[in-house]
Amino acid sequence: MLWMGLHALLRPLWIRLILGQPHLAWEVTARPELVEFSLWVPRLVPPGLIERAVQASWPGASTVETSSDPISSMGRHGPGFIEVTQLVLAEREWFPIGTPGGDSLALALAGLTGLADGEAVAIQMLARPATSASRRRLRRAARSIRAGARFAWRAGRARDRQPVADPAIEGDVRAVLGKAASPQWSCSLRVAVSSPRKDWARGRIHGLAGGFAVFEGRNGFRRRRVPGGLHRMRARRLARSYLLSVPELAEIANLPESGAIAGLERAAAKTVPVPRDLPREGKVLGTADHNVGVERPAAISVEDARHHIHVIGETGTGKSTLLARLVLQDAEAGRSAVVIDPKGDLVNAVLVRLPEGAEERICVIDPEDKISAVGLDVLAGDDQDLVWITSSGCSRESTSPGGGPGPTMSCGRRASPSPGSGGPPWPRFQCC
């Protein structure tokens, strides 16, 4: 979806003639501690367009504008060896590469993991939207293939020839027409490795380039040396490009699935716009940034918060952090709150962040603290109904199994009156 949407960057003919057509660079850079996915965008591209396209393409993804250039910093940290390879098409550009689907990048991205200190890896895909003339060129090539011509530019001369009875021709024609069915991008793909040791650098670049073998189909990638390669990658000049259709480009310039790179998790949920009537004040739940460039607090009113709030999420999704923030907002506003935490991490998170002066108002009950034990009398209080309800979870059988005195306690059990006994609907309790 990203590359389909960004094809709209194609300028009208007269602007292209005067100002040229900008191209983009999809880059994946890895160092031992970090893997970065970035989209290099020239200043000519209107702000907000890329951000919206990214947000629409991947649920939960957001963009951060940065001035740092990870490719520029490659090889600049101490002595090292640089290997750069360009991946070019093995066959004519009108034949499609294989699009295996699924997580096709997994093999290539495996080359980004397990880097040693001082090693860095980069994959760079330069892409410029191609005009509809490129699709016409592909269709011309399909006609030429059917006509038996070897090269598309001979299509005119091949018109009079008889079709060759080659069983592969129909498949080729279909493949070329299939590629011509979607918008085209002029692309150039390079990979680079910098390493403190030459043999490591060569091993890594072999592994990385080998990862693109999964795109072998009617066409595929072959390696070609790039003299002054890293310099060219830093300059991001698009020369000697070839055509890739949107589905082909999307297979390569894509975010990987969760788990393709150790420690990489994709956002599971799609971001949604904030309802207009959601309060900005009260108990702030977070900052909504769904609309690109617009941030606003998303809050719940204090009255509503007293009713029903459930915070549900998998382990480590930030439940305690959110609850701690809500409790701290109560403490800052002078409201009272009760925190019951079986694990202890939430209480600790709240205690260390309490506003100044709040210690006076805090009471911490810790069941493990035997020195300052707190007694809780569930039967205390003037509200007899409340006492009755509270005590109904704790019954005391009036006689022991032997019929003698010796009372026993049983908790969490509510005895029902025996039929016909005429007794009260609730058991009597005599708790000591």
Ligand SMILES: Nc1ncnc2c1ncn2[C@@H]1O[C@H](COP(=O)(O)OP(=O)(O)OP(=O)(O)O)[C@@H](O)[C@H]1O
């Ligand atoms: N909004 C957030 N943005 C980024 N990181 C967050 C956010 N909220 C929480 N975290 C981080 O996520 C990690 C897990 O948070 P937290 O302990 O609150 O999760 P949890 O859902 O309570 O986990 P558990 O189920 O184990 O109790 C913490 O390191 C926390 O700093």
Ligand SMILES: [Mg+2]
């Ligand atoms: Mg928690």
